[in-house]
Amino acid sequence: MDYVANKDIIAKRIARIFKTGDVVNLGIGLPTLVANYVPEDVTIILQSENGMMGLGPAAAKGEEDWDLINAGSAPVTILPGGCYFDSATSFGIIRGGHVDYTVLGVLEVDQEGNLANYKIPGKMVPGMGGAMDLTTGARVVIAATLHFEPSGTSRLKRRCTLPLTAAREVNYVVTDLGFFEVVGDRFFLRECFAPYTPEWIQEKTDATIVVTNDCKIVNLD
Amino acid sequence: MDYVANKDIIAKRIARIFKTGDVVNLGIGLPTLVANYVPEDVTIILQSENGMMGLGPAAAKGEEDWDLINAGSAPVTILPGGCYFDSATSFGIIRGGHVDYTVLGVLEVDQEGNLANYKIPGKMVPGMGGAMDLTTGARVVIAATLHFEPSGTSRLKRRCTLPLTAAREVNYVVTDLGFFEVVGDRFFLRECFAPYTPEWIQEKTDATIVVTNDCKIVNLD
């Protein structure tokens, strides 16, 4: 089977998790794409950890307000009913369990629910920013990632080898191959994205992936 | 010598401690009187622990705003340049050492700097309110009290017998007899208010009161 990396599939699937009223924090990069695919009849509230509730679309060219950015420093807008707050309040909201979902990027994620996404020792140390608080504090943690590194190695592991962002906090992993839930130190494949098959995913991933009868084959195109 | 209780003397003397710019919290009762005697050329900033900086005079009759009270629930005003905040911020200001002086009432105060002013077990238990945080957090703690109880017993003690509001936090005790500083587990009489004499004060107080050469006789009328 041919694998073609597909970030949009991941964003599309994650966007369907939410229901109206959910408070969601989307990480920089791939997770940001999720906002593009939220169904029209679902209204979620985006939190931005730099101090905003009600994050709106990117600011139009020429209309940027440089006091109003998202956590990736891109100029954005605020929706009616949104508000601003300081960083202690922002992380009080996050740590206090008032964010329903956080969607984060991945370097490695393992079947125990461990996530590594902030450091490759000796190589790349961007810092954890808000990721450790988000993974610890949000009610549901969704790891969003292309299934494979460019080298072909799976990002889903038996055990992370990189320094952890959070221990045992990941609930769901959504890749361009499928939707995984972490339960009892194993990945459960809940949905397999066509044209891939559960067997192929198991074969290509060095981790315990349980496939039960109710695993659905889903076409997200 | 005849003793006549005189609260105004106490308020007058305390009011002279401050310099322009000092942030001051005045407790309910006797300490509130202090505001009436601050010299005209000195501008202090009054903090009110229920959530205000820049506490102004009492509201005029008929002009009360019942959303604007002091910590004793009396309707007050706010001065230009004042502002409001919540109770966590208010006590962050207090505990964080941003209040220069707190002036508190007294049931007992002792030569170790212990203060008891919130509880007479089995008799009167109003609760500590903000007093424990104020005594712990303010830079300088001033105990303001008539020297004697109605029964004639001195409120200045060798050792408090009532439950403490704060241990070893009192810096100054100002009574209607004199100005005392707590140093090294003793009261130092810095000023004796005429017509009383240091000897008379020592005789009437069951506590170690040190009188040094530089103790001043002061007339506050």
Place this chain on the structure above:
Amino acid sequence: MIEKPILTPAEAAAKVQEGDALMVGGFLACGSPHTLIQALKAKGTGRLTLICNDTAAHDLKSGRITGVGHLVAQRQFKKIVTSHIGLNQETQRQMNAGETEVELVPQGTLAERIRAAGAGLGGFLTPTGIGTEVEAGKNRILVDNRPYLLELPLKADVAFIKARKADKAGNLVYAATARNFNPLMATAATTVIAEAEEIVEVGELDPNEVHTPSIFVDVLVRAERLEW
């Protein structure tokens, strides 16, 4: 932005169950949700734990009662966590008679415990209470050779909040010293019910001036009673 249900005071008060922990905003009845208090008094729900800065006023001689004092007088609390009961003689009477358990907490510690619960902290170290009865049963921890008490978070099932203004999404703005414990309690309860003097459309509040973000508020109620 999603709008929150606007309930009648009675509907909102019915969210409080027998035995619940209930936070009520206000400082000596200033900034207290008087409409909700009266509705809960009418409902009569009992065995509650009250978390409130104080129990407002109750003068046994004159019979004058303010704020949450109305609920104390009706014996709706089995326990009260508060910093001050000095103006409520009935609370003192119930405490001395052993009818109601009263836990006295320094005001700054009470505020911070509520904030800690809302902010997901496991506790905090405060110098307040060292060397006093407040130390009893608590861990003393040294930091830089200075002793602190470890104080734990305090949360509730329901919070009654009073705001000057709300928008229909639930963003709140408070007036003057009526702010006090309200914004803290709005973060620390499972169900947060806010009564507001004015409820405006979404988008009418300046996002820079919102004191409590909408996501903390579950239910709105129109304030009908402003008197203490």
Place this chain on the structure above:
Amino acid sequence: MIEKPILTPAEAAAKVQEGDALMVGGFLACGSPHTLIQALKAKGTGRLTLICNDTAAHDLKSGRITGVGHLVAQRQFKKIVTSHIGLNQETQRQMNAGETEVELVPQGTLAERIRAAGAGLGGFLTPTGIGTEVEAGKNRILVDNRPYLLELPLKADVAFIKARKADKAGNLVYAATARNFNPLMATAATTVIAEAEEIVEVGELDPNEVHTPSIFVDVLVRAERLEW
């Protein structure tokens, strides 16, 4: 109300001494005090410890630098306490080369440590960092059988704050997401210097809308540079 001195950027920057701990507001240069940063760059004061959410941006290829990145580039810091250096390649280079010590702190923990210092707390318990490298050297404390890390307060000698508006007494109002760490840092430094885009007369700000009370601010500066 007492008015605060309004100093030139150079006069204000001279308040920072060699070796000081310096807090600088801002999030990826948004809401950073760019006027003060440039003045401190001109002054060249060194061996400082920087406490800042991040070190803004420095692209080694293009040479583009923003915010506190200008001070990093000029090697004015011996140590940097921050949550994120991902957009500043020069910070990463200095760290990897062992030229500058970098302490990485989770963003929420950084915010709370600064708040704790300003609020007189001896520390707080956070679940953030449990099971990660952040645990190293810290006390783990169980509350209700859940593990927390004891995190300690973080204070500074000087804080550089950026406000949208100040009144002459020093009350501050921030704009949109330019608020971020500014109000926290304003509580946690011995000397607090606030640059404001606009400085109005005392009494012109609504006391309900002030974000930082005047008593925290020691010195005002007129913002001359708003570009990142």
